[in-house]
Amino acid sequence: MADLVVGISDLRVSGNPADSMITYALGSCIAVAVYDPAAKVGGLLHYMLPDSTLDAARAKDTPAMFADTGIPLLFKSCYKMGADKKRMVVKVAGGASILDESNFFRIGQKNIMAMRKLFWSNNILIDAEDTGKNVNRTVRLDLSTGKVYIKRAGGQPEEL
Amino acid sequence: MKINKRILKSIKTLPPFPVTIQKVMALAGDPDSSLTELAAVIRLDQAITANILRICNSAYFGLRRPVDNVSDAIMHMGKKNVLRAVVAAGLSRYFRTTKGYDVKGGDLWEHAVAVALMSQICAARISRPDDPRLFTAGVLHDIGKMVMGEFVQEAWQKIQELTERQKYSFLEAEQEVLGVNHAELGGEIALIWKFPDEILKAIAFHHRPDLLADGDAVPWIVYLSNQVCHVMGIGVGTDALAYRAVGDVAGRFQLKQRDLEDMMAHLHKSLQDARELVSIVSGPGKKGRG
Numbered sequence: 241m242a243d244l245v246v247g248i249s250d251l252r253v254s255g256n257p258a259d260s261m262i263t264y265a266l267g268s269c270i271a272v273a274v275y276d277p278a279a280k281v282g283g284l285l286h287y288m289l290p291d292s293t294l295d296a297a298r299a300k301d302t303p304a305m306f307a308d309t310g311i312p313l314l315f316k317s318c319y320k321m322g323a324d325k326k327r328m329v330v331k332v333a334g335g336a337s338i339l340d341e342s343n344f345f346r347i348g349q350k351n352i353m354a355m356r357k358l359f360w361s362n363n364i365l366i367d368a369e370d371t372g373k374n375v376n377r378t379v380r381l382d383l384s385t386g387k388v389y390i391k392r393a394g395g396q397p398e399e400l
Numbered sequence: 401m402k403i404n405k406r407i408l409k410s411i412k413t414l415p416p417f418p419v420t421i422q423k424v425m426a427l428a429g430d431p432d433s434s435l436t437e438l439a440a441v442i443r444l445d446q447a448i449t450a451n452i453l454r455i456c457n458s459a460y461f462g463l464r465r466p467v468d469n470v471s472d473a474i475m476h477m478g479k480k481n482v483l484r485a486v487v488a489a490g491l492s493r494y495f496r497t498t499k500g501y502d503v504k505g506g507d508l509w510e511h512a513v514a515v516a517l518m519s520q521i522c523a524a525r526i527s528r529p530d531d532p533r534l535f536t537a538g539v540l541h542d543i544g545k546m547v548m549g550e551f552v553q554e555a556w557q558k559i560q561e562l563t564e565r566q567k568y569s570f571l572e573a574e575q576e577v578l579g580v581n582h583a584e585l586g587g588e589i590a591l592i593w594k595f596p597d598e599i600l601k602a603i604a605f606h607h608r609p610d611l612l613a614d615g616d617a618v619p620w621i622v623y624l625s626n627q628v629c630h631v632m633g634i635g636v637g638t639d640a641l642a643y644r645a646v647g648d649v650a651g652r653f654q655l656k657q658r659d660l661e662d663m664m665a666h667l668h669k670s671l672q673d674a675r676e677l678v679s680i681v682s683g684p685g686k687k688g689r690g
Contacts, residue, residue: 248633265636266633267636269632289664294662302668305668336641339641340644342645342650345627347631348631376636376638376641393640394560
């Protein structure tokens with residue numbers, strides 16, 4: 241079984257049921273895991289920032305850095321492998337903050353808002369979500385079952 | 401307070417601060433020193449020499465051609481960059497192993513480098529001169545964890561009880577349970593190592609720059625850079641987000657949310673360019689964080 245590591249500002253897709261994908265220690269960043277149970281195709285995105293208008297050149301070079309370029313790329317990459325929008329199961333995690341956050345460090349909240357807006361305007365429902373709070377999360381997507389597991393810092397993995 | 405005494409005692413067993421780095425710091429700060437002198441000092445330290453060429457050839461320093469000896473490296477990099485490379489090569493030895501924070505040595509080193517890089521990105525953003533103290537303070541801000549780890553591990557249940565059930569920050573829990581926190585302990589180490597006062601303060605107050613009366617920007621820059629790296633999840637452990645935001649750092653430096661986001665994007669690139677620098681302490685092979 242191959243463990244595909246998804247780095248920060250990175251995404252992976254696969255149609256191999258023997259694969260699983262993992263992304264470590266999400267803070268304010270967000271992991272989006274998608275899975276088509278019929279095509280057995282899934283993908284995992286780890287984006288860092290809400291809005292690609294921050295830096296168009298960087299968005300072109302590293303689209304997985306931003307919600308608004310990374311999420312569409314994740315879905316399109318899955319379609320290419322035979323996934324269908326209607327069947328996609330969507331699960332998200334991350335968007336955490338530090339304690340006593342001032343507005344300045346609320347990047348996690350902005351990341352959550354950007355994602356929700358994007359899904360809403362594209363008629364996509366979020367099937368499961370573990371976002372916000374001040375916990376650090378590691379996310380795993382198992383491609384043989386489509387199950388997503390969240391491990392909070394210091395805890396055991398739990399299914400989302 | 402028995403543990404507190406034990407902790408303070410155990411910092412005395414830390415290896416002394418590398419003489420090479422001390423000398424390089426002095427030479428780099430002296431406008432009359434020559435590059436030949438600098439090269440001679442570095443060459444005496446085999447461990448540093450071995451790492452420094454690897455570091456110099458990383459994309460981060462942007463040399464046009466790869467270098468294969470210390471003299472060439474110094475000539476092409478300039479004194480400031482040599483100092484950075486020596487600090488990184490020489491200090492990485494303290495970050496090989498640690499206990500207690502649920503991180504590997506390689507993770508803490510990645511975090512140390514990330515904070516050092518972010519400090520420079522931050523200084524550039526707020527139009528401050530590129531201060532060599534920032535890089536050193538950034539790399540060393542968590543040096544106290546290297547000693548605290550063992551004691552944090554021992555007292556793990558009590559600390560977790562306070563952070564999870566009683567809304568303590570990790571720093572407050574360390575203080576309550578062990579009588580000292582990792583930042584303060586880092587300051588004690590800096591004192592033993594005879595560091596300049598500004599670096600000592602930046603280490604000792606990296607979570608609480610608001611407690612410092614004077615207006616030096618260095619501790620605030622290290623604080624901001626560290627908070628950003630914690631928020632992004634770079635090389636952090638169980639304590640990742642269990643720290644408080646203090647003071648109005650955005651107002652102090654006139655930074656907007658967009659500036660912060662842009663700094664995060666820059667750090668992502670900087671860390672990629674500095675891969676060799678990060679990899680001198682081998683980690684568990686985790687690459688994705690945030």
